Amino acid sequence: MGKTIAEKIFAAHLRDTPSPTNVVLDIDVVLCHEITTPIAINDLVSHNMDTVFDPDKIKAVIDHVTPAKDSKTATQGKILRDWARRHNIKDFFDIGSNGVCHALFPEKGFIRPGYTVIMGDSHTCTHGAFGAFAAGVGTTDLEVGIHKGVCSFREPHTMKVTITGKLPDGVYAKDVILKIIRQISVNGATDMIMEFSGPVVDRMSMESRMTLCNMAIEAGGTSGICMPDRVTAEYLWPFIQDSHLSIDEAVEDFKKWHSDPDADYAEELHIDVSDLKPQITYGYKPDEVKDVTEMEGSPVDQVYIGSCTNGRIEDLREAARILLNRKIAPTVRGVLSPATPAIYSKAMEEGIIKIFMDAGFCVTNPTCGACLGMSNGVLAEGEVCASTTNRNFNGRMGKGGMVHLMSPLSAAAAAVAGHITDPGKYI
Amino acid sequence: MKNFSGQALFLDRSDINTDEIIPAKYLTENTKNALKPHILEDLHLDGFNVAEDIIGRNIIVTRSNFGCGSSREHAVWVFEVNDINVVIAESFARIFRQNMFNCGMLAIELPKEDIDTIFALGTDGTIKIDMEQNLITAESGRGNSLSITFTMNEFDRELVKAGGWLAYADSKY
Numbered sequence: 001m002g003k004t005i006a007e008k009i010f011a012a013h014l015r016d017t018p019s020p021t022n023v024v025l026d027i028d029v030v031l032c033h034e035i036t037t038p039i040a041i042n043d044l045v046s047h048n049m050d051t052v053f054d055p056d057k058i059k060a061v062i063d064h065v066t067p068a069k070d071s072k073t074a075t076q077g078k079i080l081r082d083w084a085r086r087h088n089i090k091d092f093f094d095i096g097s098n099g100v101c102h103a104l105f106p107e108k109g110f111i112r113p114g115y116t117v118i119m120g121d122s123h124t125c126t127h128g129a130f131g132a133f134a135a136g137v138g139t140t141d142l143e144v145g146i147h148k149g150v151c152s153f154r155e156p157h158t159m160k161v162t163i164t165g166k167l168p169d170g171v172y173a174k175d176v177i178l179k180i181i182r183q184i185s186v187n188g189a190t191d192m193i194m195e196f197s198g199p200v201v202d203r204m205s206m207e208s209r210m211t212l213c214n215m216a217i218e219a220g221g222t223s224g225i226c227m228p229d230r231v232t233a234e235y236l237w238p239f240i241q242d243s244h245l246s247i248d249e250a251v252e253d254f255k256k257w258h259s260d261p262d263a264d265y266a267e268e269l270h271i272d273v274s275d276l277k278p279q280i281t282y283g284y285k286p287d288e289v290k291d292v293t294e295m296e297g298s299p300v301d302q303v304y305i306g307s308c309t310n311g312r313i314e315d316l317r318e319a320a321r322i323l324l325n326r327k328i329a330p331t332v333r334g335v336l337s338p339a340t341p342a343i344y345s346k347a348m349e350e351g352i353i354k355i356f357m358d359a360g361f362c363v364t365n366p367t368c369g370a371c372l373g374m375s376n377g378v379l380a381e382g383e384v385c386a387s388t389t390n391r392n393f394n395g396r397m398g399k400g401g402m403v404h405l406m407s408p409l410s411a412a413a414a415a416v417a418g419h420i421t422d423p424g425k426y427i
Numbered sequence: 428m429k430n431f432s433g434q435a436l437f438l439d440r441s442d443i444n445t446d447e448i449i450p451a452k453y454l455t456e457n458t459k460n461a462l463k464p465h466i467l468e469d470l471h472l473d474g475f476n477v478a479e480d481i482i483g484r485n486i487i488v489t490r491s492n493f494g495c496g497s498s499r500e501h502a503v504w505v506f507e508v509n510d511i512n513v514v515i516a517e518s519f520a521r522i523f524r525q526n527m528f529n530c531g532m533l534a535i536e537l538p539k540e541d542i543d544t545i546f547a548l549g550t551d552g553t554i555k556i557d558m559e560q561n562l563i564t565a566e567s568g569r570g571n572s573l574s575i576t577f578t579m580n581e582f583d584r585e586l587v588k589a590g591g592w593l594a595y596a597d598s599k600y
């Protein structure tokens with residue numbers, strides 16, 4: 001019997017088997033941000049366990065609320081900053097170099113095929129796009145990860161999601177993952193790793209693969225994962241050129257992490273995207289999804305483009321396609337938050353920031369901000385936001401606010417129209 | 428070990444997420460106790476009045492996919508500081524379930540029929556969890572009682588006995 005990529009990664013990192021169905025793995029990278037890590041740090045300090053297993057394997061960023069908006073968020077940043085200095089954690093990103101964790105860390109080359117990655121953040125599943133096993137964990141797991149470099153998991157079960165066909169113009173990875181969640185529900189992949197494969201995934205950029213994997217958790221998945229291939233090797237090349245002879249050689253090497261053809265899957269799902277239409281959420285759960293056209297005309301107060309799901313350069317480019325030479329509706333507040341400084345700079349170079357600003361968007365610094373209702377665009381009671389983020393939970397972007405999740409293109413179309421509309425009209 | 432008995436708070440809905448259990452705006456708190464008054468503040472459930480309904484409750488009984496969404500362990504801590512150390516559900520989201528055991532608390536999964544039976548007992552009775560016998564005993568206010576067995580992963584049981592994953596991992600790795 002062959003093995004899945006997840007089984008191969010688990011086998012290569014096995015530290016202990018505390019029960020027949022549980023494993024403890026060695027962790028390659030522990031990622032940290034200022035919301036969940038300070039409380040872990042304080043707890044470790046109170047237990048006299050304030051050490052780190054390996055400062056080079058810990059990466060930290062202040063990203064959720066930055067610059068700090070009040071004394072409490074300033075304190076969270078300070079706890080993380082002081083800790084990073086105290087333990088000589090060199091890869092620490094603060095104002096000026098910080099950005100949304102799941103966009104920033106891949107950009108720095110920290111995530112490699114075959115790695116085990118944990119973070120106190122549910123969207124850690126994003127990093128599976130690189131052929132890594134990357135899982136969100138709670139604070140206690142994070143503490144043990146920081147202190148000992150290990151984490152416990154149940155034996156991996158994998159759902160194979162094969163995506164075939166050809167994506168129509170104006171339909172993106174975001175629409176694909178919303179469609180999948182629509183089909184399998186918010187717990188359709190609970191305790192499973194969602195392995196995305198097939199010709200559509202093979203053709204996707206790393207950015208699109210990250211969007212796909214990012215929302216695996218919204219179906220309950222432990223992680224999303226894609227096979228590392230030439231696209232992965234080209235993206236990582238600046239970081240792996242010392243350890244690999246050539247991109248070709250890296251592509252060959254990465255094959256050791258591919259699932260075997262006779263691997264055993266817990267579930268299989270097949271989706272053909274040739275006729276897929278832009279998707280949108282209508283309720284308070286990410287599986288409450290419709291075609292955008294079914295909500296045509298529904299008014300919005302704010303449009304938010306950003307986050308670890310869709311705040312990358314490719315997303316900004318797509319939205320700019322619609323915003324070029326257009327103005328957003330006078331009733332709409334447009335907020336763009338490029339996910340990292342590098343994305344921000346690139347968008348400036350390409351003239352994208354100007355397109356957004358000319359259209360009437362406000363551009364914020366890279367941060368999570370409004371995505372979780374903390375800053376930079378919190379909704380008032382009764383307001384509606386067309387958003388490229390990943391969660392539409394009740395109160396997520398502000399108490400009493402309503403969030404409709406969609407692709408950057410659909411969000412840009414909503415901004416121009418002042419209501420939800422088919423982006424196809426504008427391209 | 429913590430207290431694993433008491434009166435039940437019934438939350439009759441599936442997919443209750445951690446944003447509903449403790450909203451993101453309280454994630455700036457650096458102590459568990461500061462979370463206490465904000466338990467279930469944004470819960471979307473008809474007829475639910477958090478201030479009255481949680482008084483004297485130590486066990487939550489609910490439906491499927493409980494604790495989905497954000498990984499925030501604050502969702503477990505807000506129960507812990509309100510002296511709720513047990514959640515019984517048809518199923519849990521992975522991170523929430525792991526967080527419960529990591530804190531030495533109990534996340535017990537039961538088939539839908541058993542959950543229905545406990546719901547039918549009503550809110551006045553008490554529930555006791557016997558970890559040695561894997562047994563839940565529930566008594567209604569009117570004197571009806573029932574026992575239901577549950578299964579528990581051996582590693583999860585070790586975590587509860589050790590008082591959580593930090594203590595367990597520190598002694599072993």
Ligand code: SF4
Pocket residue numbers: 064100101102121123307308309367368371372389390
């Ligand atoms: S952008 Fe939103 S979903 Fe992503 S890490 Fe930040 S808060 Fe979480």
